[in-house]
Each structure stands twice: as structure tokens, then as C-alpha cells.
Amino acid sequence: MDCYRHPGTASTATCVSCARPACEECREDVAGHAMCKPCVAEASARLSAAPSSAPNDAAMAIVTPVISSPAEVSTAEGSTESPVGSSQKLQTEDGSAPGFARRTVRGMVWGIIYGQWWTLWSTLSLFMWGGGSFDARIVAYVLNRGVVNAEFGFLAGTIIGATGASLSLGTNIGIGTGILLALLRMVQAGNPLMLVNLFFYYFTGRYVGAGITWRVHQPVK
Numbered sequence: 001m002d003c004y005r006h007p008g009t010a011s012t013a014t015c016v017s018c019a020r021p022a023c024e025e026c027r028e029d030v031a032g033h034a035m036c037k038p039c040v041a042e043a044s045a046r047l048s049a050a051p052s053s054a055p056n057d058a059a060m061a062i063v064t065p066v067i068s069s070p071a072e073v074s075t076a077e078g079s080t081e082s083p084v085g086s087s088q089k090l091q092t093e094d095g096s097a098p099g100f101a102r103r104t105v106r107g108m109v110w111g112i113i114y115g116q117w118w119t120l121w122s123t124l125s126l127f128m129w130g131g132g133s134f135d136a137r138i139v140a141y142v143l144n145r146g147v148v149n150a151e152f153g154f155l156a157g158t159i160i161g162a163t164g165a166s167l168s169l170g171t172n173i174g175i176g177t178g179i180l181l182a183l184l185r186m187v188q189a190g191n192p193l194m195l196v197n198l199f200f201y202y203f204t205g206r207y208v209g210a211g212i213t214w215r216v217h218q219p220v221k
Contacts, residue, residue: 005036015039095219103161103216110215111157114208118149118181121200152181157212167213174209175202
């Protein structure tokens with residue numbers, strides 16, 4: 001990229017004030033930041049005209065970079081970088097990122113709701129392989145599984161909400177919770193062959209964890 005003041009001369013830095021490329025002759029380092037000489041002169045003029053009671057504000061004006069949007073920062077090579085972390089990305093015009101208390105409560109509530117996907121699977125498996133009919137015994141079975149699955153969903157949701165987990169971490173928390181639930185089922189049944197259910201609980205755990213995380217991080221309007 002050529003210097004904006006000297007076409008044909010390669011730039012060595014990007015001015016943090018005007019974001020234009022500057023060559024070695026045009027650049028100056030101010031407080032560890034590269035600036036072009038016209039911007040340095042303009043900032044110096046502002047600094048000399050600033051009231052003596054606010055030197056810090058004037059100094060900040062020298063080194064404040066020009067950023068096109070909150071989610072995008074221009075680099076010297078012209079590429080862009082996004083802020084790291086889901087909470088920062090939620091600070092948009094659509095709303096603000098939820099705080100600790102709101103995230104935790106959301107995680108608890110949605111954890112109970114998403115945990116019922118495991119109850120659905122248990123019920124379907126009972127009909128497919130149990131050969132039973134929908135009578136009082138099956139109702140009691142579904143209610144019992146629903147409570148246990150709600151507890152495990154509640155656990156996963158509380159962890160995800162309290163920690164503000166990212167999508168990938170929240171998904172892994174859901175997987176871990178699902179595997180624990182599968183092991184509990186196996187121990188309760190006393191049948192090691194039920195370990196085959198780990199395959200199902202792994203994939204449903206992914207969905208449960210990702211779903212809770214998405215709900216937890218919804219912006220506050």
C-alpha cells in the first residue's frame with residue numbers, strides 16, 4: 001500500500017487518527033502509536049488550545065484511533081478483527097449484554113425446559129422397545145424422568161448462565177451433563193449394555209447446551 005501523501009512510496013504504518021497509510025518520511029510515533037505528520041500537527045494545535053484544567057482529554061485526542069464500528073477494528077494491513085467473547089458482541093444497537101443475575105436465571109429456566117428433550121427420548125424409547133401402552137404406569141414413568149431431566153438441565157443451565165459460557169463451552173457443558181445422565185441411567189438399570197445410550201446423550205447434550213447458551217446470551221432490549 002502506498003503512502004497517501006507520496007504515491008509510489010510504500011507505506012510503513014497506518015495513522016491511528018485518520019487511518020491512512022503513511023511512509024517512513026510522513027510518520028511520527030506518538031505515545032507508541034504511529035501517526036502521520038498532518039494529524040500530529042492538528043493534534044498539537046488542539047493540545048495547545050485545550051484548557052490547562054483538562055490535559056488528559058487533550059492527550060487522549062492525540063492517540064485515539066478511528067474505528068469504523070464497535071465490532072470492527074481496522075489493522076495496518078487493511079483487514080478487520082472482531083472483539084473476542086460473546087458478551088462484547090452482544091453490546092449492539094439491538095440491546096445490551098445481560099448481567100450475571102439475568103444470565104443465571106435464564107440458564108436455570110431454559111435448562112429445565114431444554115432438559116425435557118431427554119424426557120422425550122426416554123418416552124419414545126419406551127414405546128419403541130418397551131411394548132407398553134399409555135397407561136398410569138407410563139405417566140408415572142414420564143413424570144419421574146421429567147423431574148430428573150429437569151434437574152440435570154437446571155444444573156447445566158446454571159453453570160452456563162453463571163459463567164457466561166461461550167457457545168462452544170456451553171455446548172461442551174451440555175455434552176458433559178448428558179453423559180452424566182446416561183451413566184446415571186445405566187447405574188439405575190444395573191445394565192452395562194445401556195452404555196450404548198451415550199451415543200444419543202452425546203448428541204442431545206450438544207443441542208441442550210447450545211440451546212441454553214443461545215437463550216442465556218440474548219441481548220436485553
